[in-house]
Amino acid sequence: MRILLIEDDPLVSDAIVRGLAGAGYVVDAVGDAESVQSRLDITHYDLAIVDLGLPGEDGFTLVRRLRHDGSSLPLLIVTARDGLDDRVNALDIGADDYLVKPFALPELAARCRALIRRATAAAANEMQVGRLRIDLAGRRAIDNAGRVLELTRREWSILECLAHHSGRVVSKERLIQAIVSWDEEISGNAIEVHVSRLRAKLGESATVRGIRGLGYRLDDA
Amino acid sequence: MSAVSRPRRAPSIRGRLLGYLLLPLVLLLVASVWADHRTYVTPLYNAFDRALSHTVLAIAAHLTRGPDGQVHLEKPDSGIPPMPPNSTAPPPPSDPLGEHDKPPLRFEYGNRPSLWTHLFPGGRESFLYRVNLPDGQAVAGDQGLPIARGGGGNGFSYNDAVYKQLPLRIVSYHTQVSGQPVIVSVGETMHRRDRAVRRLDTLIGLSDGIQLLLVLGVCLFGITVALRPINRLGERIAHRQPQSLQPLPVAPVPSEVRPLVQSLNTLLGTVRNAAQAQQHFLTNAAHQLRTPLSGLKAQLEVLAGETRDGAQQERIARLHDSVDRLAHTANQLLALARAEPSAHSPGDFTEVQLEALIGTVADSMLDRAIARNIDLGAECEPAHVHGVLWLLHELLINLLDNAIRHTPEDGRITLRCGLHGGAPYLEVEDNGPGIPISERERVRERFYRAAGSDGQSSGLGLAIVEEIARSHHARFEILDARVGTGARMRVAFPSEGMKEQVLTA
Numbered sequence: 001m002r003i004l005l006i007e008d009d010p011l012v013s014d015a016i017v018r019g020l021a022g023a024g025y026v027v028d029a030v031g032d033a034e035s036v037q038s039r040l041d042i043t044h045y046d047l048a049i050v051d052l053g054l055p056g057e058d059g060f061t062l063v064r065r066l067r068h069d070g071s072s073l074p075l076l077i078v079t080a081r082d083g084l085d086d087r088v089n090a091l092d093i094g095a096d097d098y099l100v101k102p103f104a105l106p107e108l109a110a111r112c113r114a115l116i117r118r119a120t121a122a123a124a125n126e127m128q129v130g131r132l133r134i135d136l137a138g139r140r141a142i143d144n145a146g147r148v149l150e151l152t153r154r155e156w157s158i159l160e161c162l163a164h165h166s167g168r169v170v171s172k173e174r175l176i177q178a179i180v181s182w183d184e185e186i187s188g189n190a191i192e193v194h195v196s197r198l199r200a201k202l203g204e205s206a207t208v209r210g211i212r213g214l215g216y217r218l219d220d221a
Numbered sequence: 222m223s224a225v226s227r228p229r230r231a232p233s234i235r236g237r238l239l240g241y242l243l244l245p246l247v248l249l250l251v252a253s254v255w256a257d258h259r260t261y262v263t264p265l266y267n268a269f270d271r272a273l274s275h276t277v278l279a280i281a282a283h284l285t286r287g288p289d290g291q292v293h294l295e296k297p298d299s300g301i302p303p304m305p306p307n308s309t310a311p312p313p314p315s316d317p318l319g320e321h322d323k324p325p326l327r328f329e330y331g332n333r334p335s336l337w338t339h340l341f342p343g344g345r346e347s348f349l350y351r352v353n354l355p356d357g358q359a360v361a362g363d364q365g366l367p368i369a370r371g372g373g374g375n376g377f378s379y380n381d382a383v384y385k386q387l388p389l390r391i392v393s394y395h396t397q398v399s400g401q402p403v404i405v406s407v408g409e410t411m412h413r414r415d416r417a418v419r420r421l422d423t424l425i426g427l428s429d430g431i432q433l434l435l436v437l438g439v440c441l442f443g444i445t446v447a448l449r450p451i452n453r454l455g456e457r458i459a460h461r462q463p464q465s466l467q468p469l470p471v472a473p474v475p476s477e478v479r480p481l482v483q484s485l486n487t488l489l490g491t492v493r494n495a496a497q498a499q500q501h502f503l504t505n506a507a508h509q510l511r512t513p514l515s516g517l518k519a520q521l522e523v524l525a526g527e528t529r530d531g532a533q534q535e536r537i538a539r540l541h542d543s544v545d546r547l548a549h550t551a552n553q554l555l556a557l558a559r560a561e562p563s564a565h566s567p568g569d570f571t572e573v574q575l576e577a578l579i580g581t582v583a584d585s586m587l588d589r590a591i592a593r594n595i596d597l598g599a600e601c602e603p604a605h606v607h608g609v610l611w612l613l614h615e616l617l618i619n620l621l622d623n624a625i626r627h628t629p630e631d632g633r634i635t636l637r638c639g640l641h642g643g644a645p646y647l648e649v650e651d652n653g654p655g656i657p658i659s660e661r662e663r664v665r666e667r668f669y670r671a672a673g674s675d676g677q678s679s680g681l682g683l684a685i686v687e688e689i690a691r692s693h694h695a696r697f698e699i700l701d702a703r704v705g706t707g708a709r710m711r712v713a714f715p716s717e718g719m720k721e722q723v724l725t726a
Binding site for chain 2 (some may be wrong): 009010011012014015016018019022033052078080081100101102103105106168169171209211212213214217
């Protein structure tokens with residue numbers, strides 16, 4: 001997996017390169033937005049990490065330009081600015097995620113992993129959550145031992161919805177919307193039953209965590 | 222000079238205008254009553270004298286000279302008494318003198334001006350009369366009555382005199398009865414005409430006073446109407462959002478107040494620029510602080526991963542903790558500065574769904590809670606507030622951060638939102654040790670750190686909550702947990718109705 005880092009601060013840049021290298025990524029670092037295009041022309045990247053406060057052309061403009069040019073490269077913004085206005089703005093213009101400085105390297109690595117996974121899933125119709133492989137096209141889940149899990153239609157829909165938002169809390173209402181068609185009715189209790197059955201079938205390969213009053217989250221085992 | 226001086230009451234323009242009008246108007250009233258008095262007192266006295274002279278003529282008309290050459294006062298016959306020379310006919314007395322065989326020594330005067338009778342009924346006065354010959358020989362009446370001296374036209378003389386302790390106005394008439402000269406005198410008590418003058422004075426004074434009050438009323442009305450633009454300006458200022466730094470409109474303001482409004486607008490402009498400069502500063506400060514901290518933190522993490530030496534790792538971990546604390550404090554300081562009312566504008570206020578806010582915040586903090594095996598959950602009822610989204614986000618982050626810090630492992634934290642009596646609220650309840658009542662005010666202070674708080678706390682979290690709550694007109698309360706030990710942090714927002722008041726007040 002190859003990542004392009006656009007960051008002007010050498011200390012931050014160096015730490016990210018080395019930190020992500022430890023997580024198994026190859027990171028090329030550039031110091032300004034102007035040299036991005038030449039890099040993209042010669043190398044395939046799975047993700048770009050963009051600092052908003054760049055000298056010259058800033059991160060916002062770069063992201064907007066990349067999206068305008070039709071690039072589907074996953075973009076993770078890191079910034080020293082806070083305030084949700086910036087976040088809304090960053091996501092509106094086409095960034096995929098947003099991280100405020102100072103951040104912990106493990107969190108950066110986790111966000112990168114999630115973004116790359118999502119992009120890969122979209123491309124290959126397959127997702128990897130923990131030791132669970134989810135084949136979106138075949139509508140089946142394969143556990144760490146290579147066994148295909150026997151899931152009901154509703155259990156599969158729940159797993160698919162959770163996997164699309166893995167690492168994030170998915171509310172019960174959203175799960176209900178994901179598993180029922182418009183003429184069906186289903187209660188919150190029914191969701192709980194489906195989830196507990198799904199949990200039993202997943203075993204050690206991935207965890208469906210119940211968050212009281214908020215919903216469920218699919219975590220790497 | 223006393224050290225504690227009572228504040229003077231603010232002078233009002235209306236009060237001052239009235240004060241400056243009242244004194245001259247009262248002086249004017251006194252002067253006008255005096256002038257009126259001077260104008261009517263002489264004609265009035267003359268009229269009384271004339272009326273008195275008519276009485277004299279009436280008496281004289283009843284004088285006859287007998288065959289013995291003596292003059293008598295007789296009971297009147299029907300018919301018109303003889304006219305005295307150079308005199309107009311007197312009005313016939315309504316109470317003729319000859320009711321009795323002999324005229325009374327005193328009689329009640331009934332022939333008063335009819336208006337006067339109407340205005341002051343019951344004003345009965347005493348009259349005295351005397352008829353005598355020029356040599357002093359008595360004919361009729363009270364012979365002690367003084368005779369008026371001095372020449373008047375057509376035989377009348379007028380004089381003031383005192384008789385039997387009564388101040389009298391006396392008129393004497395020199396005439397002839399069948400060739401015999403006689404003097405007819407009539408005295409009338411003075412207090413009758415004095416009272417007339419007094420009553421006129423009172424009437425004039427009253428009517429002038431009523432005029433004065435009317436004038437004052439009209440002035441008051443005029444002042445109120447004239448001051449209305451100033452009141453409207455005051456209302457416009459009061460109705461603005463407290464954070465608004467937009468200039469006031471100058472157009473509808475009267476020219477006298479315009480310099481004041483212009484100065485105010487200059488001031489608002491200065492404050493606006495200062496606020497913008499502060500925002501600019503904060504953005505720069507955030508960038509300049511966070512970028513090196515970010516580098517430092519990431520480098521330490523890389524270093525920790527590369528080192529195999531346990532002692533080194535321990536040191537790096539301590540350094541890392543310090544950097545985290547520094548980063549946390551920097552973040553909190555920036556958040557506090559951003560929470561101040563001058564740092565955001567009314568345009569930042571939008572409809573914020575509390576349920577969604579709790580979902581976002583819980584999601585972002587879930588890993589920290591899970592790391593300490595804390596059961597983080599929520600109990601949400603639909604509720605929304607009019608607020609600044611990212612400030613409310615910051616508020617809830619700080620409440621939850623505080624709760625996670627103070628909740629032991631395997632603890633339980635519940636986020637709540639909903640409506641209480643129509644007013645939206647946000648609540649974070651933990652089952653930690655709670656906050657003693659004596660500490661509850663102090664923990665809101667900046668940089669205050671309660672005994673037993675961990676080294677990571679900046680002492681700013683609850684101060685940020687307090688500041689953000691205040692900028693939303695909300696109340697930040699620290700309560701006991703509903704069950705068992707623990708703290709319940711509650712932010713109570715104003716209800717729909719109260720919010721209207723807050724926004725328009």
